[in-house]
Amino acid sequence: AQSVSQHNHHVILSEAASLELGCNYSYGGTVNLFWYVQYPGQHLQLLLKYFSGDPLVKGIKGFEAEFIKSKFSFNLRKPSVQWSDTAEYFCAVNALTGGSYIPTFGRGTSLIVHP
Amino acid sequence: KAGVTQTPRYLIKTRGQQVTLSCSPISGHRSVSWYQQTPGQGLQFLFEYFSETQRNKGNFPGRFSGRQFSNSRSEMNVSTLELGDSALYLCASSLRLAGGPVGEQYFGPGTRLTVT
Numbered sequence: 001a002q003s004v005s006q007h008n009h010h011v012i013l014s015e016a017a018s019l020e021l022g023c024n025y026s027y028g029g030t031v032n033l034f035w036y037v038q039y040p041g042q043h044l045q046l047l048l049k050y051f052s053g054d055p056l057v058k059g060i061k062g063f064e065a066e067f068i069k070s071k072f073s074f075n076l077r078k079p080s081v082q083w084s085d086t087a088e089y090f091c092a093v094n095a096l097t098g099g100s101y102i103p104t105f106g107r108g109t110s111l112i113v114h115p
Numbered sequence: 116k117a118g119v120t121q122t123p124r125y126l127i128k129t130r131g132q133q134v135t136l137s138c139s140p141i142s143g144h145r146s147v148s149w150y151q152q153t154p155g156q157g158l159q160f161l162f163e164y165f166s167e168t169q170r171n172k173g174n175f176p177g178r179f180s181g182r183q184f185s186n187s188r189s190e191m192n193v194s195t196l197e198l199g200d201s202a203l204y205l206c207a208s209s210l211r212l213a214g215g216p217v218g219e220q221y222f223g224p225g226t227r228l229t230v231t
Contacts, residue, residue, distance in 0.1 A: 032218065034220075043119075043224055044207075044222040046219050046221075051218075093219055101171055103220075105150075105158035
């Protein structure tokens with residue numbers, strides 16, 4: 001069965017620090033990749049997605065992620081975080097498994113940004 | 116455009132009872148997926164409905180079932196509730212094309228189910 005690993009469960013940063021959240025998946029076929037974010041008290045919402053093409057994708061609020069197929073990774077980055085980036089971040093993979101597409105989410109990374 | 120709505124927002128049930136949760140997708144979205152979110156297991160995929168048919172199913176027992184209506188609204192039912200079913204149940208809708216994967220999903224606020 002496919003799985004998604006987010007290596008950092010809790011990250012604490014100061015404003016203006018750089019951010020990189022790791023995401024690795026275990027599936028060798030074609031995948032669609034996503035990062036979702038859940039701000040305190042709000043719904044899960046899409047941050048960015050990768051379906052095909054340029055492996056460096058840009059999302060909302062200055063976030064970007066790079067798909068490295070050889071490493072089965074889709075790490076999320078932001079050069080300079082803000083206090084408003086405090087949230088829970090989820091990596092998700094959608095892959096064809098046994099004839100069906102089963103979305104699989106990572107366990108999430110809680111990011112706290114201190115002002 | 117109105118977002119995904121879920122009712123009720125909170126629910127308390129007793130072991131052995133059954134429960135039905137409702138989800139209204141974004142207008143025009145024909146795909147509705149359901150997830151269970153718990154602190155211990157994270158977000159786990161229950162099933163997806165597209166054009167009134169279950170297209171994908173996660174690894175949950177048969178006590179968890181769902182359906183979708185012609186207007187794309189979906190319901191999820193859990194029978195014979197167990198304490199471990201206490202969780203946040205999320206619904207997500209998507210503009211999925213027939214035969215294609217679930218793409219970008221739009222999530223609702225969830226239904227918090229507590230089983231006592």
